[in-house]
Each structure stands twice: as C-alpha cells, then as structure tokens.
Amino acid sequence: MTLFALFLCFLQIGAFSFGGGLAALPLIQQQVVTLNNWMSMSEFTDLIAIAEMTPGPIAVNSATFVGIHLFGIKGAIVATLGCILPSILFVAALGFLYNKYKKHYLLEGVLAGLRPAVVAMILSAGISIFLIAVFGTELNSFNIYAIIIFLCALYFMAIKKVNPILVLLLSGIIGGGFYIFMGLPI
Amino acid sequence: MKKKDYFKLFRIMFTLSAFTFGGGYVIVSLMKNEFVDRLKWIDEEEMLNLVAIAQSSPGAVAVNGSILVGYKVGGIPGAIVSIFGTILPPFIILSAISVGYNQFKENVYVGAFLKGMQPAIAAIIISVVIQLGLNIIKQKEVYFIIIMVLAFLVTYFMNVNIILVILSCAVLGGFYALYKQKKGVK
Incomplete structure (x- = not known):
C-alpha cells in the first residue's frame, strides 16, 4: 500500500x-x-x-x-x-x-438544447431534497415545520433578496434550535 | 481582473463551498446567485452553459463548476484560485472531523442544525430554478420549453441516467440549429 x-x-x-x-x-x-x-x-x-x-x-x-x-x-x-x-x-x-467555438451555430444549438436540460435537472434535485425534508428519507413521515422553514427561506431569499448563505445558517440555527427545544425527533 | 478581485473570488468560492450541504446543485444555485445576480460578472445564459459543461464532465459538479467560473472571470489564475477556494473547506473540515468522528456523527446539535437547514436548501434550489425556468419560457421557443419539460419528466420520474439526458438534449439542440440554418439559407 x-x-x-x-x-x-x-x-x-x-x-x-x-x-x-x-x-x-x-x-x-x-x-x-x-x-x-x-x-x-x-x-x-x-x-x-x-x-x-x-x-x-x-x-x-x-x-x-x-x-x-x-x-x-x-x-x-x-x-x-x-x-x-x-x-x-x-x-x-x-x-x-x-x-473557441461558442459562436459556431452548431455549438450554439447544442448549448441551447443543454440549457433547458440543466434547469430541469436542477429542479429535479430541488424537488427531491424538498420531499426528503418534509416526508423523511423513507417518505413515510410528515414534518409540518419543514414546510414552514421552506416557505420562510423562500420568502427571504426570493422576495427580500437576503444572502442565501445567511438564510441557510439561520434556518439551521433557528430550525435546529426549535427541534431541540420542542424535543422533536432528529 | 484586479488583485482584490482574486481575493474576492477566493472568498466567495470558499464561503460557497463551506456551506454547500446537499450536493452540486446547491453550489450551482449559489454561484448563479452570487456571480450572475449580485456581482454581474457572468450573464445568465453563459452561467447555464458553464453548468452544462460542468455536468457533462467527470468528477464533482461543484469542483468542475468552480474551475469554469474561475476561468471565465479570471483566466488561469482565476481557475486556480477557485479550485483552492472550493476544495479547502471540505479538506479542513474532514481533516478535523476524522480525529473524533463518532462524537461528531452522533452529536445532537449537529443533527438538529442539519435538519433545520434542509428545507432551506430546497428553497435555495427552487428559488433559483424558478428564475431560470421563467427565462427559458420567456424566450417563447416552444421547442426548448418542450425539451425542458421532457428532461424534467425523464430525470425525475424515470431516473434516466443524467449522461443520457445530457447527450440527448445536446443532439436535439444540434439538430434544431441545423434545421434552422437550412431554412435560413433557403
């Protein structure tokens, strides 16, 4: 070795x-x-x-x-x-x-085809993470607090334009603190 | 690019990498937020092209994406700065954790923090993807909207291999460009 x-x-x-x-x-x-x-x-x-x-x-x-x-x-x-x-x-x-070739019409076409695919794949990853957060990895439980955190985070990021990393950290601290304080399963 | 911009690039990559829980799509969403919306160093279409290239290359999407974005904004030095910014946080964190990983793994505060953060991760991805998707729809090219919807359906519901999706969309985009070129010539 x-x-x-x-x-x-x-x-x-x-x-x-x-x-x-x-x-x-x-x-x-x-x-x-x-x-x-x-x-x-x-x-x-x-x-x-x-x-x-x-x-x-x-x-x-x-x-x-x-x-x-x-x-x-x-x-x-x-x-x-x-x-x-x-x-x-x-x-x-x-x-x-x-x-070198990004102005070539064929490569432009290929990239134009790839851009919607990238958006679709990002969306698919986002939905999977959302479902795991709300319904658990086995998709057999339901966590209402996850939906509340999700909506708050979306509001502050998309509408209030707060820095996403700050939103992540605060969700971890406030959300995590809440789970511990309420004695919820982690 | 000025010297202080390289520092900025390093600092951004380091921060993004230090907080990208949940895989490559999160860092891609955060990079879009930072470099396209806030700093305006890259336009949105270019960013999606870079993500498509990152996605089509082997290795971690986060590393690939940071190399491409770094090169785009600062040439080869920019790419090097970005790579270091991206791999240092996991390197430092994992080195530190490997000393006492059982305590870390079972720590209730770490678990609560991660659980609290998970819905916010989904919120980041979804808020970015809404903007990206709307921009594709606004171009009013039905062909690309159909590609987006189909790509989503096959990745999300049928778990089709990502490489296959990328290749198919590249071919579809290429054919469309050829078709338009022919029509334009006539």
Whole structure:
C-alpha cells in the first residue's frame, strides 16, 4: 500500500464518476472497500454519514477522509489531488473548445438544447431534497415545520433578496434550535 | 481582473463551498446567485452553459463548476484560485472531523442544525430554478420549453441516467440549429 496506489485509486474515482454526488458512492465503495481493503464496510458507512453531514463534494470528502485514515495529512493531499485532477483536465479541454467555438451555430444549438436540460435537472434535485425534508428519507413521515422553514427561506431569499448563505445558517440555527427545544425527533 | 478581485473570488468560492450541504446543485444555485445576480460578472445564459459543461464532465459538479467560473472571470489564475477556494473547506473540515468522528456523527446539535437547514436548501434550489425556468419560457421557443419539460419528466420520474439526458438534449439542440440554418439559407 503506497501513496501512489492511493493517488491512482482516487484518480479513477475522479475520472469515472459522472453525474456527481451519490452517483460516485458505489465507485468509491468498490475502490476503497472491495478492491483495496483500505476500509471496512462499517467504516465506509460512517464515511457516507459524515460526507452527508459536512459541506463539499462527496468525492473530495472521501478522498480527505480515506487519505488521512491511511497516511495522515499527506495522504489526504495526495488523494484529493488525484480526485480533482481528471476534473481539471477534462474541464480545461471542454472549456477550451467552448470558448473557441461558442459562436459556431452548431455549438450554439447544442448549448441551447443543454440549457433547458440543466434547469430541469436542477429542479429535479430541488424537488427531491424538498420531499426528503418534509416526508423523511423513507417518505413515510410528515414534518409540518419543514414546510414552514421552506416557505420562510423562500420568502427571504426570493422576495427580500437576503444572502442565501445567511438564510441557510439561520434556518439551521433557528430550525435546529426549535427541534431541540420542542424535543422533536432528529 | 484586479488583485482584490482574486481575493474576492477566493472568498466567495470558499464561503460557497463551506456551506454547500446537499450536493452540486446547491453550489450551482449559489454561484448563479452570487456571480450572475449580485456581482454581474457572468450573464445568465453563459452561467447555464458553464453548468452544462460542468455536468457533462467527470468528477464533482461543484469542483468542475468552480474551475469554469474561475476561468471565465479570471483566466488561469482565476481557475486556480477557485479550485483552492472550493476544495479547502471540505479538506479542513474532514481533516478535523476524522480525529473524533463518532462524537461528531452522533452529536445532537449537529443533527438538529442539519435538519433545520434542509428545507432551506430546497428553497435555495427552487428559488433559483424558478428564475431560470421563467427565462427559458420567456424566450417563447416552444421547442426548448418542450425539451425542458421532457428532461424534467425523464430525470425525475424515470431516473434516466443524467449522461443520457445530457447527450440527448445536446443532439436535439444540434439538430434544431441545423434545421434552422437550412431554412435560413433557403
């Protein structure tokens, strides 16, 4: 087990995880648990829980976590670099082509077709998160407070134009404080 | 771009990354809010193009998006500044947490904070997507409105692979441009 193997492992995770987020999890599991035995399945489950509770992309979180677990800080740096290197190369190539040909009618057409698709995918992610917040991950409970927080947040962001990060923080503090104060299940 | 703008870029990317719970679409929504609406460094159409490229590349959407936005506003130095701003928060947080992750995972305050924040995350995404969707509709090109609706239906209800959706919409957009070009020539 070497730093280089760790680098290669996260290079593959970075290169083959399309669609982001949860789509990368099976790939990370295969590389880290099944192929390399760097983590047990229960450690991997902990990793998922923590990755979901902390900000940032799951692949980058996993790289840091696994890297530190194996080699300390230098492991974390190597794994993170491996994980983002494919992104840098691929995005640089696509970005170059985009800047060079964006006035070409065919590429303009392709992008015009992609823009509505992007909006649709963002909407789909938003609805999924809303449903999980209100009905729970199993969609079998109902949380009226989540709807209230949602409406307040929407009001302050869309109408009052309050900074969204401030809205996020206040929702966490006020909403979370309310759940604790009322002794509601968390 | 001036030196102080690079600092600003770093600070924004760092803050966005430090608060993007809930995956790539949240950071994309926040970037739109910050760079398009507030700073006006990028126009909305360009932002959607960049998100489409970020989405079509391997790796985390948040990292890809920040590279593209950084490059767009500040060239290669801008891209480098953005990458560091984006990966540092998860790197620092995960390094800190890996020391005592069981306490963190089971901490009731952390859980309550996250639960309180979840509906606000949905609110951010939905408020951004409403603006984006309205702008697509305002262009009054029925073809693209249909693409948007279809893309939403297949991603949300049929769980069709995102790569497939992106490729199909790119092809549909390309064909439409070819068709319009031919008609224009005649």
